[in-house]
Amino acid sequence: MGLTPSVAGVLGLPFMRAMRSRYPDIRLRVVESLSGSLNSMLASRQIDLAVLYDVTRTQHFSVTRLLTERLYVIGASHSELPPRDEPLSLVNLGSLPLVLPSNSHRLRSLIDEAFARIGRKPNVVAEIDGLAMLMEAVGDGFGFTVQPGAALARHTDPRFLAREVIDEDFHRSSHLASLSDDELSPAGHAARIVLVETATELVQSGGWTGAAIAP
Template identity: 30%
Template sequence: MDTRRLGYFVRVVDIGNITRAADSLHITQSALSQHISALENDFKSRLLERTGRGVEVTASGRSLYRYAQGIIRLEKAARIDLRAGGDTPAGLVTVGLASYSMAPGLAVPLLRAVRERYPNIQLQLIQNLTVVMSQAVLLGQVDMALIYDPGYVRGVVFEHIREEEFHLITSARTPPVSSRGDTVTLKEASRLDFLMPSELHTVRRITEAAFHAAGLHCSVVAEVEPDSVLRDAVVNGLGATVLPLSAARAHFAPDEVRVYRFADSRLYTAMSLCTCEVQPLSHAAALVADLVRTLVPAPAAPGRKPA
């Protein structure tokens, strides 16, 4: 199979329009259409449906798109590794970082450590993907991911790094939720409007499960994925959210929010390093994994406001 065609296909899916994709690839529209047709012939399946606005991806196309991303990444990693040569660790290493966690705060320290110790390793840090991170590891789209442990997932291994306890986060501009300082009950919290990630996210699932177990409703008024949007929305008093203390410290200035520990329920999960069960890490990826383990900070002590 011509991996170049897979790259063309991924570009078309990303842009959603063959004409604009052809322009970005510096080839003609007809040539790009021929490459897509050749892929469809190879797989004996329709990958794209042409529409008046551009193209829509079929179910088969979505499956190929996920695998194509992994294949393209592995090819790029091989080229970097072989180009470096010698005994110096080299290659492309892709690390997925869970949103709404302490993981994004690890990005700069990890990048610095890799540049200082292994200058021939090209690090790629990814936070948002079209599939969940554990599936991205399984599909070869990332080498490893630092994520909330979702429980058993066939084909991947979860190495517990640290435990994260969730806290209620509200804007300092809004009245205090509780008169007891830095603790709050689920009933008190249930009176608030919440800004949360999608229903698939571990933070959302654990939070709603705790409210449900207490016979209460968690009112989610908006689903927010980008961390920067969440930060601004909470600070401006548009809703409360639930985060681990480490993420609250990373996202908010000390006087922007109030942080409450749940007095009558412990909401927590494990942060884990996720790797593929059947595909061993490359030498470069194994070195980066060791750095991740050493850079993960110890759990922060609870407090009323993030420092």
């Protein structure tokens, strides 16, 4: 099973607990990596299924849109953002120093495309390709970042503040991709079902901040 770092932070342990409870004889192998790397691993049959943002759609993959995630501006607790009673949109972010992933990430492409739609460019002061270090830099005051709510699952300490960006189309979609039904083992089928159920339960209980199950 492949999970990206932000998704692993909110879904990883609940999924493993659910699998252990329902299928104790199935031995899990969980890989945490970037979406592009997981896509390649799935294509080369190194993993059976993965939660991805960019999916190479081929006849060999079974792909289901899993959920959408609203995006948040995250900064150090001592940093300044507009008051909470004022809506926060991309227009407000133009001058903020941003710490973002590089262009190899789908999230960065999504952010750049959103700024381009309003005729702006993000003020990027640093690029960090790793969620843990990126959040450390933000917590230390290097700048703000734009991430889904799941990025805060491992960072619940008071160093951070987060505000949702209200722009209507500013969200990230996650897909559950797996080997085709003919190739997927019985254990893989079981894991796929449990993963969807676990993600749904987290969203419905409020355990996945900013997420909504895809229609």
